[in-house]
């Protein structure tokens with residue numbers, strides 16, 4: 001076999017820019033393995049890359065897909081500890097490991113970092129090659145669809161809430177857009193951390209699901225009084241943290257519901273990239289704005305262990321075959337999902 005089927009982004013544009021075509025089968029270089037992909041989840045990243053990059057150029061044509069789960073089928077030179085037949089998931093960040101930031105542990109802001117599925121080919125294909133250093137063994141108790149639903153959102157949620165956000169037992173955290181992939185895992189991680197969770201979402205069905213995952217207060221963000229409802233629920237004090245991966249359109253409300261000394265932890269901007277900030281409200285109430293970029297390998301391993309023990313449930317909304325990749329993009333773009341959209345490859 002010398003070719004494979006892949007969903008290839010051929011130009012930046014609408015959903016038709018992604019085409020199912022036959023491409024050469026990738027060969028593992030030294031230090032890499034080739035994975036026969038079983039499942040690959042979609043992220044807003046796939047939509048964002050398709051529409052056009054926010055930072056730097058994207059190499060086209062490109063196979064996106066950063067949430068890879070599958071079985072190793074070929075092992076390159078200089079790889080130890082992995083063999084054909086091993087079931088794995090993939091940590092999607094590749095860092096240089098030699099710069100000052102990598103050496104001090106801040107790998108997520110390595111200036112030379114690459115994301116599998118953004119800067120190099122990802123998993124929306126029958127096969128993908130990845131560095132062996134990015135592999136994590138798949139627990140037998142979790143399906144390929146379940147583990148594919150974890151890497152990007154699991155590592156991001158952990159990085160935002162725990163590593164950078166320093167969420168503490170008894171604190172209150174608002175998670176806007178609880179139907180999103182990151183948010184649906186974040187609610188569960190925040191619950192595990194002992195926080196009180198408030199969430200926003202957009203329909204009675206989604207509100208019930210957010211409740212079921214652990215949110216104590218859920219409000220409908222289409223209701224213009226929702227920020228008043230959040231303040232009422234905290235006796236007008238406000239929340240200790242807002243975890244915002246939505247973007248500019250939600251920043252004013254996020255800042256408005258923060259308690260004094262509160263922190264806004266930010267990752268993602270699909271609902272707008274620029275915001276007119278009132279500086280006095282930041283210093284007068286001693287607010288902190290914390291940027292979070294991606295997540296770490298240990299963070300993902302921790303979330304995977306929580307999933308294995310049942311503390312965190314990967315939230316899979318829909319499983320589609322690769323031939324329905326356009327429908328997958330539509331579900332994300334129209335927010336017509338709660339949790340993850342997973343593409344089943346094999």
Ligand SMILES: [Zn+2]
Pocket residue numbers: 095096097098099100101102103110111112113
């Ligand atoms: Zn580096």
